[in-house]
Amino acid sequence: xxxxxxxxxxxxxxxxxxxxxxxxxxxxxxxxxxxxxxxxxxxxxxxxxxxxxxxxxxxxxxxxxxxxxxxxxxxxxxxxxxxxxxxxxxxxxxxxxxxxxxxxxxxxxxxxxxxxxxxxxxxxxxxxxxxxxxxxxxxxxxxxxxxxxxxxxxxxxxxxxxxxxxxxxxxxxxxxxxxxxxxxxxxxxxxxxxxxxxxxxxxxxxxxxxxxxxxxxxxxxxxxxxxxxxxxxxxxxxxxxxxxxxxxxxxxxxxxxxxxxxxxxxxxxxxxxxxxxxxxxxxxxxxxxxxxxxxxxxxxxxxxxxxxxxxxxxxxxxxxxxxxxxxxxxxxxxxxxxxxxxxxxxxxxxxxxxxxxxxxxxxxxxxxxxxxxxxxxxxxxxxxxxxxxxxxxxxxxxxxxxxxxxxxxxxxxxxxxxxxxxxxxxxxxxxxxxxxx
Amino acid sequence: xxxxxxxxxxxxxxxxxxxxxxxxxxxxxxxxxxxxxxxxxxxxxxxxxxxxxxxxxxxxxxxxxxxxxxxxxxxxxxxx
Numbered sequence: 001x002x003x004x005x006x007x008x009x010x011x012x013x014x015x016x017x018x019x020x021x022x023x024x025x026x027x028x029x030x031x032x033x034x035x036x037x038x039x040x041x042x043x044x045x046x047x048x049x050x051x052x053x054x055x056x057x058x059x060x061x062x063x064x065x066x067x068x069x070x071x072x073x074x075x076x077x078x079x080x081x082x083x084x085x086x087x088x089x090x091x092x093x094x095x096x097x098x099x100x101x102x103x104x105x106x107x108x109x110x111x112x113x114x115x116x117x118x119x120x121x122x123x124x125x126x127x128x129x130x131x132x133x134x135x136x137x138x139x140x141x142x143x144x145x146x147x148x149x150x151x152x153x154x155x156x157x158x159x160x161x162x163x164x165x166x167x168x169x170x171x172x173x174x175x176x177x178x179x180x181x182x183x184x185x186x187x188x189x190x191x192x193x194x195x196x197x198x199x200x201x202x203x204x205x206x207x208x209x210x211x212x213x214x215x216x217x218x219x220x221x222x223x224x225x226x227x228x229x230x231x232x233x234x235x236x237x238x239x240x241x242x243x244x245x246x247x248x249x250x251x252x253x254x255x256x257x258x259x260x261x262x263x264x265x266x267x268x269x270x271x272x273x274x275x276x277x278x279x280x281x282x283x284x285x286x287x288x289x290x291x292x293x294x295x296x297x298x299x300x301x302x303x304x305x306x307x308x309x310x311x312x313x314x315x316x317x318x319x320x321x322x323x324x325x326x327x328x329x330x331x332x333x334x335x336x337x338x339x340x341x342x343x344x345x346x347x348x349x350x351x352x353x354x355x356x357x358x359x360x361x362x363x364x365x366x367x368x369x370x371x372x373x374x375x376x377x378x379x380x381x382x383x384x385x386x387x388x389x390x391x392x393x394x395x396x397x398x399x400x401x402x403x404x405x406x407x408x409x410x411x412x413x414x415x416x417x418x419x420x421x422x423x424x425x426x427x428x429x430x431x432x433x434x435x436x437x
Numbered sequence: 438x439x440x441x442x443x444x445x446x447x448x449x450x451x452x453x454x455x456x457x458x459x460x461x462x463x464x465x466x467x468x469x470x471x472x473x474x475x476x477x478x479x480x481x482x483x484x485x486x487x488x489x490x491x492x493x494x495x496x497x498x499x500x501x502x503x504x505x506x507x508x509x510x511x512x513x514x515x516x517x
């Protein structure tokens with residue numbers, strides 16, 4: 001039976017969606033009953049006090065968590081986030097309630113054995129509450145005490161072949177879509193690139209030296225299942241530089257109604273006969289398609305990789321053969337300066353082992369940001385403050401029309417004095433020869 | 438010029454102590470400013486070594502990380 005009355009939280013359970021309150025109540029019952037006879041290493045009342053504390057925060061309209069601390073595991077500057085409650089007498093179960101971030105497997109492929117091990121470990125040494133997964137992608141283990149941190153870390157690394165994720169001013173746990181393992185749209189092996197860069201940048205992941213957080217995300221195609229373009233400081237978006245492969249016979253089969261569009265999705269109601277003009281051609285954002293005399297034509301030079309036509313007719317249209325990725329810089333959520341989408345920096349790069357070209361680019365970007373970035377400034381903000389042209393200069397990338405988002409929006413051409421004949425100085429009398437006052 | 442650990446360590450500790458009245462935690466950039474001719478990565482190696490020998494400790498808010506002398510500043514009960 002729960003210790004605390006929680007009328008305000010109970011109300012949350014009445015909504016149409018599954019409620020975290022119900023989930024925590026379930027764990028409260030489970031911990032008090034303790035059917036497996038677990039020797040809990042943090043108080044059994046931990047989830048109970050968590051709800052009690054949250055109810056108090058709802059009543060008071062302010063948080064009762066103290067933020068941050070020196071908790072961590074030896075040698076690591078990330079992966080553990082210290083949390084302490086400011087009412088420890090009333091809620092002893094959550095006096096310490098640290099969060100542990102654990103690296104998720106690439107593409108989030110789990111074995112049931114791993115999940116069982118993880119749940120058993122967290123039942124024994126933590127609150128039993130998890131968040132699968134956090135915004136960055138990590139497995140988030142919510143709530144344990146300081147003495148349990150090294151124990152959990154030892155189990156994770158020695159018995160489960162896993163590691164802590166990133167937090168603080170570190171490289172955060174890189175995240176990828178499931179890529180070529182399950183998806184025909186993947187333009188590169190997202191899992192492999194994610195894994196290789198995670199291994200390469202272990203020091204950046206575990207020992208903080210950046211001005212602020214830094215996130216890598218890997219999307220195999222512009223559909224963006226991990227939303228790299230919106231959420232990561234450096235986004236790797238799969239793309240191709242040749243043509244979309246069109247199988248005209250299969251296009252005809254879609255038009256003739258033999259194959260369901262959208263791979264049969266949205267089939268819950270009758271939308272009428274598939275209309276390729278209305279549902280595909282007219283929706284092309286750059287207007288680079290036409291369907292005439294039973295033939296679908298695409299002007300690939302104008303294609304902006306919106307993926308719509310491919311998603312509607314996946315059996316007829318396929319991604320090109322010359323594949324790689326685009327790299328964008330600077331996306332972030334609205335922390336200080338409003339939300340920002342990534343800025344296209346490298347329009348196309350091949351993704352091939354040993355990924356030296358990509359690593360060289362990453363390191364040049366980091367060197368610049370570590371030097372110029374202010375404390376708690378995301379790279380997108382540094383980019384905005386110092387200008388896109390500066391980024392091109394430090395990374396040695398040539399300016400390209402594709403860097404311009406829209407005319408007059410983010411101009412990158414700024415003449416330097418040495419590039420201008422005669423510099424900035426001029427004789428006004430020479431000017432007056434041709435121009436009257 | 439390569440950094441010599443003992444010299445760099447002394448300089449870092451002196452810097453932290455000089456600010457001890459007003460601050461107990463420092464950003465990474467505060468230390469790179471002490472060694473303007475060195476690369477950030479070399480300064481990081483010194484700091485990591487000082488962490489490993491437990492002279493310094495990491496402090497993290499969850500979103501930002503800082504460095505401080507072990508035992509300095511206020512700590513929650515249970516932290517050491």
